[in-house]
Amino acid sequence: MLLPGPPEVLRFADRLAARSHLFEARLDADQLIERACGDGDWSPHADQRAALRMLVGAVEAEASLSLFGRAALRWDIARFLANTRRLDEEEAACPTIGQTAVERPVFILGLPRSGTSFLHALMAQDPDTMAPRCWQTVYPYKPAARRRDRRIAQVGRQIALFTRIAPDLPSVHPITAETPQECSEITAHTFRSLRFDTTFRVPSYLAWLDAEGHDAAYAFHARFLRHLQRQTEPEPDARWVLKCPDHVFAFEAIRRTYPDARFVFVHRDPWHVLASVARLTEILRAPFTRRIDRLEIGRQVADRWVLGAQRIVAATESAGRDDLPVVHVTHGALVADPWATVCRVYEALGLTMRAPAAARIGAMIQARPDGGYGRNSYHPSTFGLVADRERERFAAYIERFLPGDETMGPPESRIRAA
Template identity: 30%
Template sequence: MDPGRRPGSRSRMPNRIARRPEGGKMTKNRGPEFRQGDWVESVNALGKGLGDDGRSMISLDPNVVMAAAVENTGLSDFGDDDWFVEPLYALCKALELTLLGRVMARHEVQLLLQNRLRIEDTLKKNPHILDEPIENPIFVCGLGRSGTTVLHELLSEDPAHRVPQLWEMRHSVPPPETATYGSDARIGVADREIALLDKIDLDFSTMHINAGDKPNECIFLFGLQFLGDFFLGQYNVPSFIMATATKDLTPVYAYHKKVLQLLQWKHPGERWVLKCPAHLARLDFLFKVYPDARIVVTHRDPLRVMSSMSNLTTHLKAMRSEVPNAEGDMWAAAFGEKMLLDEYMALRDKLTDKADQIIDLRYQDLMKDALSTVRTIYTHWGLPFSDETQQRVRAYIDSHPQGQHGRHKYSFDDTGFDLAEERTKFAAYQERFDVPSEV
């Protein structure tokens, strides 16, 4: 694909929220409080001094970014599948950022493009990689804060399971190898990349813990196709939503599978265990590519987690933009939860032939007895739950008490919504999956 195939453009949006003061002081603006590193305002002031927030310094023209990726890698083939092109251009047009935000966005977009170039080059030189079998993968999905992360990490304790780590999804080539998997230099590279977030937002670690060698969401693989999910939680880009809202996502899952085949080529496992909340509403596309997939869905009171997810989203956007909209993020979280759960219920009614491949679990049961909940999954599909795996799961539980990294405080009261009205919206979901109310 030609990296210069379309011109890029950007739109200007007015600032709606004033910047926070220096010194890591706390202010409150239509939602969550922020404590930013003292240096952030100083960096962004450089862009303000130019009068364009750094647009003339850091280009996000997709043609420019694609050309830079080509120059950096010495490669030029982004693959025969050009599904990613339209959302890439839509994203770059929608971004409205501070100077620091532009640096972060440019890095993210260019890194994805460079990774894609290297993946395509590796597959071209080693076409047999696409013969790698992906059998009975397990996908964990559910609303944010419903236990998907802890369940994913508990399942990763089984030595038979292949779980994608952050570093290998961000820097996939050369493909990881078993002999050096735990010591690969790219782990440190990924650690340093994500460490910036904690330096920008001083409270971010209480909301989200990450590390280069930590099991992570396969949403990073969606980023290679520039699917909206990967960016919507980090950037204030409402116009970008429609770029992929009605598209057939089968090519996205097909590319997802290609990358898994590459990652397991020299470091295989018995089965993949993957996690991403967005799978919840896309099981039809997922099953087209992974017909023997096994789906684990976690369930929790949507009203309990609503403010937590909107708070996290607003923090992520505030790192990059001067136009975060806490009120809008709250409405988006409420709408998004309702849409995801309604679509999941509709898909369950539609995919009756896949009923045995889906298991529903409650957050309360996972928190009360994680070992028994994990055992339920193994029993449901007749998988061996070895003594070694049980010991490793127990060790994980003992070493990961809730709140060990600080508490992310959130409450339904923060939403400003009417409790009875919102409860009515989710009544059918809670009744169907026996989800207890927590507020």
């Protein structure tokens, strides 16, 4: 089932671009790097350069970029390279940045659309929590030439523009400039991030990334946090709380990078997860491509998160063998009683909830008891998803984490994003 992707205005721009042969001008990784380097003596690290070449090659061969997608990818690449250059310059001026410790971070992970964002947002209300905000992951430093810091407003305008292009996004993934952001936006700076697989159809890039592993990406992740930490001057008891479903594919890399990390796994009925992830993938990809195939997206999402569920089981077994600080929560418990769930996470991980944190978390629960998500009806069959087939494929995950608590829904069920 092939459907036109972007809204009508973007499709019109694509028709004009095709007539003008603009799609024949291919992206070139080395040219983009040369432009980012300018006249100075800076150049990206060798592994960053190699990953960018792989990404650009896959996008050109497989993603059917729209005119907007082509421009957006150029902008993203330039920004990632500029941010990396700025980190290098700051470290050259202040070598002690690299000595800053990132101690005992908390990682929230699990199946996507399981409530990880809601839990992250709740824990980020704690003044003792450091959570990377959307604006910080886009622009970790303000431009040196500017006296006023306009990054929050600038990112707010960028999000507003994108939601005009993708009007269904806020109901399935509400976001502002100050929303706690997923770590995939940090690892994207290395061009070794599953973020690109969500935004673009790049199966060869995904296969390459799975084979390469994630150690380089998480080494940069720790480096990025040190730069943010340096600018915030946290209290002694402050800790990072970090979130991304994609962490399940990099669990061992995270352990190698952060030996004292703590983990929160969030679990949900995979049947409700899959259609919601497929719909979000469709919404996110549509502006960037001239071709959307819902059935292909459904297959990709289901296959990927069957593997993700297997990785969650393996990570849990690994954590158990090594007696890691881990807590498991379910989407059902989180939505039914967010306060009790957060308190259980704090207790299990040995975190202290002070009075200001309790007040702010309680206020957020009162204002957004279900995380602020809208209602979205879409049938799983739209994406070719069949309950019996997925129930069988996720059987080990369900038996391990959701026995008698949440079960695979009936084939005719419609999905509510959460």
